[in-house]
Amino acid sequence: MDFGFSEEQDLLRAEVRKLLAERCPLPEVRKIAETREGFSRELWQHVAELGWTGLTIPEEYGGAGLGFVDWVVLLEETGRALFPSPLVSSALAAAAIRAAGSPAQRAHWLPRLARGSAIGTPALLEASDHPAPEGFALRGRPAGDGFVLSGEKLFVGDAGAADLFVVAFRSGEAREALSLALVERGAAGVAAEDLPGIDLTRRSGRLRLDEVQVPQSALLGAAGGAWPAVSRLFDLGAFAVAAEAVGSAEAALGLTVSYARQRVQFGSPIGRFQGVKHPLAEMYVDVESWKSLVYYAAWALDTDHPDAPLAVSRAKAYASEAFARIGVDCVQLHGGIGYTWEYDAQLFLKRSKWARPAFGDADFHYERAAALGGL
Amino acid sequence: MDFHFTPEEERFRAEVRRFLDENLPPEGERDARFLADWQRKARAKGWVGFSWPKEVGGGGGSIAEQVILKEEMAKRKAPPLGSCFMGLAWVGPAIVEYGTPEQKRRFIPDILDGTYQWCTGYSEPGSGSDLASLQCRAVREGDAYVVTGQKIWTSIAMWSKWMILLVRTDAAAGSKHEGITCLLVEMASPGITVRPIRNMAGGAMFAEVFFDGVRVPVANRLGAEGEGWQVTVSALAHERSGIAEVTGLQRSLEAIKDLARRSLRGGRPASEDPGVRRRIARADARIEAMRLNGMRFLTKQLRGEPLGSETSINKLHRANLEVELGDLALEIQGSRGALAPGADLVPDGGHWQRFALSWPEVVIGGGTPNIQKNIIAERILGLPKD
Numbered sequence: 001m002d003f004g005f006s007e008e009q010d011l012l013r014a015e016v017r018k019l020l021a022e023r024c025p026l027p028e029v030r031k032i033a034e035t036r037e038g039f040s041r042e043l044w045q046h047v048a049e050l051g052w053t054g055l056t057i058p059e060e061y062g063g064a065g066l067g068f069v070d071w072v073v074l075l076e077e078t079g080r081a082l083f084p085s086p087l088v089s090s091a092l093a094a095a096a097i098r099a100a101g102s103p104a105q106r107a108h109w110l111p112r113l114a115r116g117s118a119i120g121t122p123a124l125l126e127a128s129d130h131p132a133p134e135g136f137a138l139r140g141r142p143a144g145d146g147f148v149l150s151g152e153k154l155f156v157g158d159a160g161a162a163d164l165f166v167v168a169f170r171s172g173e174a175r176e177a178l179s180l181a182l183v184e185r186g187a188a189g190v191a192a193e194d195l196p197g198i199d200l201t202r203r204s205g206r207l208r209l210d211e212v213q214v215p216q217s218a219l220l221g222a223a224g225g226a227w228p229a230v231s232r233l234f235d236l237g238a239f240a241v242a243a244e245a246v247g248s249a250e251a252a253l254g255l256t257v258s259y260a261r262q263r264v265q266f267g268s269p270i271g272r273f274q275g276v277k278h279p280l281a282e283m284y285v286d287v288e289s290w291k292s293l294v295y296y297a298a299w300a301l302d303t304d305h306p307d308a309p310l311a312v313s314r315a316k317a318y319a320s321e322a323f324a325r326i327g328v329d330c331v332q333l334h335g336g337i338g339y340t341w342e343y344d345a346q347l348f349l350k351r352s353k354w355a356r357p358a359f360g361d362a363d364f365h366y367e368r369a370a371a372l373g374g375l
Numbered sequence: 376m377d378f379h380f381t382p383e384e385e386r387f388r389a390e391v392r393r394f395l396d397e398n399l400p401p402e403g404e405r406d407a408r409f410l411a412d413w414q415r416k417a418r419a420k421g422w423v424g425f426s427w428p429k430e431v432g433g434g435g436g437s438i439a440e441q442v443i444l445k446e447e448m449a450k451r452k453a454p455p456l457g458s459c460f461m462g463l464a465w466v467g468p469a470i471v472e473y474g475t476p477e478q479k480r481r482f483i484p485d486i487l488d489g490t491y492q493w494c495t496g497y498s499e500p501g502s503g504s505d506l507a508s509l510q511c512r513a514v515r516e517g518d519a520y521v522v523t524g525q526k527i528w529t530s531i532a533m534w535s536k537w538m539i540l541l542v543r544t545d546a547a548a549g550s551k552h553e554g555i556t557c558l559l560v561e562m563a564s565p566g567i568t569v570r571p572i573r574n575m576a577g578g579a580m581f582a583e584v585f586f587d588g589v590r591v592p593v594a595n596r597l598g599a600e601g602e603g604w605q606v607t608v609s610a611l612a613h614e615r616s617g618i619a620e621v622t623g624l625q626r627s628l629e630a631i632k633d634l635a636r637r638s639l640r641g642g643r644p645a646s647e648d649p650g651v652r653r654r655i656a657r658a659d660a661r662i663e664a665m666r667l668n669g670m671r672f673l674t675k676q677l678r679g680e681p682l683g684s685e686t687s688i689n690k691l692h693r694a695n696l697e698v699e700l701g702d703l704a705l706e707i708q709g710s711r712g713a714l715a716p717g718a719d720l721v722p723d724g725g726h727w728q729r730f731a732l733s734w735p736e737v738v739i740g741g742g743t744p745n746i747q748k749n750i751i752a753e754r755i756l757g758l759p760k761d
Binding site: 002268269274276280 | 656688757761
């Protein structure tokens with residue numbers, strides 16, 4: 001029984017934290033976030049060389065071949081730094097290709113995604129914004145040995161940056177008759193752009209598909225049988241958001257605690273007053289608790305434990321709910337200064353607004369956990 | 376990260392399960408004779424005081440084995456191992472750590488055998504959350520301390536033979552934590568009066584205890600004079616991973632799910648109501664977080680790192696959950712939820728009405744939620760003290 005990290009994992013954490021502190025402190029995050037692309041290509045190449053992009057990609061495809069427990073370490077730190085990058089989106093695309101791709105698809109895409117020379121992203125949600133089989137309206141029209149796709153996918157992570165979209169679409173009448181296709185940015189009829197978001201450090205947008213050809217060779221797995229893979233992508237996404245939220249929330253808590261120790265009112269640091277210290281204690285209790293849920297979910301995903309979907313839903317539900325409150329409390333406990341553009345509290349509040357609905361909000365995941373728990 | 380136990384630990388788990396198969400009848404068939412028998416067998420196994428060193432008669436169990444034992448016992452709703460609740464929880468550990476050889480010989484075997492009960496004389500009318508401000512005085516006269524003062528909220532005082540008592544022996548000491556001494560007091564001593572207090576559930580589990588010139592032999596002092604605060608703190612810090620509490624909460628939640636399936640809300644089972652489902656799932660996520668927090672604390676202990684104030688995290692969760700689960704169970708019953716346990720319309724024989732009125736025992740007993748928040752804010756986050 002060991003519910004802790006190894007020395008290698010502690011080392012990875014220290015390296016990631018050091019690099020982000022040096023190369024991407026919050027003033028740099030702000031600069032990058034205000035660029036059109038919303039991330040730094042130079043920094044992307046650098047972290048790719050350090051192995052971040054290929055962390056969970058098998059070694060035979062140029063990755064580090066590590067697991068989700070290792071990934072948690074990376075994500076907690078990128079979350080702590082509010083690192084703007086398509087890291088999660090690209091890793092999710094790689095996970096889908098690794099799980100369902102043909103040998104040719106794997107051999108073509110995984111090394112590129114591992115090297116960071118290509119950026120991938122799952123394109124799952126639509127106007128329904130519903131992460132369940134009935135939420136998919138985009139219908140593939142049979143053509144040749146494959147399908148033709150016309151319609152749009154929404155809330156696609158890093159839509160503006162992605163070279164490759166893992167697109168889910170409906171290919172039959174049955175509830176779960178979904179398929180996954182690999183669609184390249186440059187293909188005829190494909191257009192993708194970011195939508196303006198509250199959180200400038202996180203991009204997501206719209207993928208437009210206009211009579212896009214999806215031959216058999218571009219299908220990921222068997223046509224009509226993709227729901228388990230899609231569901232797994234939702235799970236991995238929810239897990240990743242909850243993991244990054246741990247780091248972001250810890251940073252928000254740290255920022256607020258240090259302010260509460262310094263700011264003097266009524267002749268005393270405000271952190272002495274229970275009206276301030278109790279919400280901070282509650283923030284700590286919540287972060288530590290969904291952190292435990294995230295760690296267990298990582299282990300469950302790594303070991304293909306049957307509990308994995310339930311573990312993910314518990315973690316994301318808790319994270320969505322608690323991080324949102326932490327974002328608000330972080331600003332509120334700062335008073336006026338927290339409301340300013342210059343001060344960093346707002347960055348964490350905005351990240352919490354982004355994280356709350358991403359890959360299912362608290363209501364969705366509590367409901368799912370209730371169902372998985374036998375209700 | 377690995378949630379598997381070693382083969383040796385799994386062998387221990389199998390041994391525990393075998394013991395339960397052979398010795399634990401279904402819940403309805405557990406009478407007084409069974410209970411007496413159960414305690415004798417558990418004692419023979421070395422499972423009473425399982426974490427205590429073997430030299431004093433404990434089981435010498437490893438941390439992982441303690442968890443396994445608690446888990447398996449809780450899963451099968453087994454009766455407690457040992458019957459001297461406070462003796463096993465903190466009086467015994469304090470005596471093991473601070474007691475003289477004579478005190479260990481005299482008290483530890485009785486605690487393990489459950490020969491009689493211990494109660495805890497900490498809180499006073501003017502000293503609750505601020506325990507160290509206590510005023511109950513003891514003056515040394517020859518080979519005895521003479522105790523005068525009052526304690527309150529003393530659980531099971533009326534059924535206890537002995538009390539672990541905190542008194543002030545030096546009113547002039549520099550800080551309020553100094554000058555406190557710990558005494559072991561026989562409840563039959565002349566000058567002690569016990570007056571039970573009726574709680575909001577209608578029962579009487581706790582009492583006021585009055586001391587009027589009570590003579591306590593110096594030989595019954597635990598630790599040095601003026602060392603009482605350390606004795607208390609270190610005894611309460613014999614922290615449990617909380618595994619048994621988690622299993623208790625899990626069982627309550629399963630019972631509430633079952634209640635929701637049987638209760639109607641707007642003509643449909645309450646278990647189909649989205650609000651009820653979310654509240655149940657929310658409690659479930661918190662109980663699971665408690666279990667996993669406990670596992671992280673345990674890992675820290677297994678790696679030889681000291682466990683600090685982080686255990687307040689689970690105390691806070693538990694306090695919130697005890698209140699929320701009771702509330703949820705009554706709300707699911709709708710108007711029936713407001714009826715008293717005896718009424719014929721009340722489901723489950725009024726179990727949930729009693730449940731919803733008894734949370735203060737755990738929520739306030741071990742330090743109020745606000746005190747837990749102070750502990751976290753000051754000792755972990757480093758915020759200035761009040």
